Amino acid sequence: MEREIDVIKETFEKIKNMEIRGAGRIGRAAANALKTYALKIQDLNDEEFKIRMKKAGELLVSARPTAVSLPNAVKFVLKGLEDENPKIGVVKRAEEFINSSLKAIENIGKFGANRIRDGDTILTHCNSEAAISVIKTAYDEGKEIKVFCTETRPRNQGYITAKTLYDYGIDTTLIVDSAVRYFIREIDIVVVGADAITANGCLVNKIGTSQIALVANESRVPFLTAAETYKFHPKTIVGELIEIEERDPSEVVVFEGKYKGIKIRNPAFDVTPSKYIDAIITEVGLIPPQGAWYIIEKYFGWLK
Structure with a gap:
């Protein structure tokens, strides 16, 4: 066996x-x-x-x-x-x-595409099926759009997103993570994926997401996250915290003699406060971050 x-x-x-x-x-x-x-x-x-x-x-x-x-x-x-x-x-x-x-x-693609206007330039981070679905659906609807993709260090998942969108025929630009604030003036809307949504509407996503949200908020650029309902974390409604994974330092730098003794931290995710999120795109429609509690109650039955 x-x-x-x-x-x-x-x-x-x-x-x-x-x-x-x-x-x-x-x-x-x-x-x-x-x-x-x-x-x-x-x-x-x-x-x-x-x-x-x-x-x-x-x-x-x-x-x-x-x-x-x-x-x-x-x-x-x-x-x-x-x-x-x-x-x-x-x-x-x-x-x-x-x-x-x-x-x-x-369904997320269809709902999210309604928030994309003809002529918009979209910023996305990491490699999210849900976020890509929003972008592709907007393009399929005939909207002239451009997309900026971050590299998403250290695993460089942004390269996968950039190639996927470029191969689909979308005008795509790849930038380093630290260039987001430099290019934010060219961005009309931010659409990212999600690894988890907490009961109070916070977003747990690839490291670097919270910095993008902060820059978008400062620049009055709408920030949306695309998340299937099964990404809402039911146990956060009773106060349980989400563990943030830290991965092997070798993903950041290959250890050689010259790096010996230097401490390296490699968190894979960060938490974006709900106040920086304009809407969560789910398969049942767009909801405000404050609606996360409702999703958890309805689909996970925590209060029944």
Whole structure:
């Protein structure tokens, strides 16, 4: 039975090492791994099946501590263990999560594109499926737009975004992270993704996001974040804090003799206060940051 769990271990490693990146992709990868694993261990009795699935879920969740899409996806899928037939329930819910996640990206694109005007220059940060969907949808609607993408050090996810948008036919410019304030006068709107949204409407996203929000606020440039409802963090409603992941210093600099003794910090995310966010684009529409509480109550049932 050890070989069957390889799909879980492989997905765990890919998420941890950022071969699979982006909150939506991470959630779907976890759901797909649980589905595949469930199908491989169908011959177990129900009790043993439940034990194995729960252990698999715990391993996956431990891969990345900040992206709430991961535990929310696992929790959603494993809710199927409560069905009369848990083996069918888990597979069904995994498929449901994957399909609804993809549909959410499409709907976010449609809602968010309504905030993009013809002739706008958009600034985005990191590599977000949801933010890219907004930009692509606006372009598909015939709007003449330009996009500035940050490099997004140290993993340079902005290069992926820039190439994706350029290949789609959109006028795209790549800039270093520290040039945001220099170019902000050319920007009409900021659209970024999200790794988590807290109960009080704060945004947890790739490191550097909060600085962009601050600059946008100073310059009176609207700042929007695109977030599927499963990125809202239910436990923050009862005061739990989101752990900010710190990654290996080698991502920042390759250690050689001349750097010996220098301390290097590498936080992967930061927190943007809700007061700097004009709207959160979700698959159910645009909401103000103050509406995060409602999303958590409605979709996660914390107050029922």
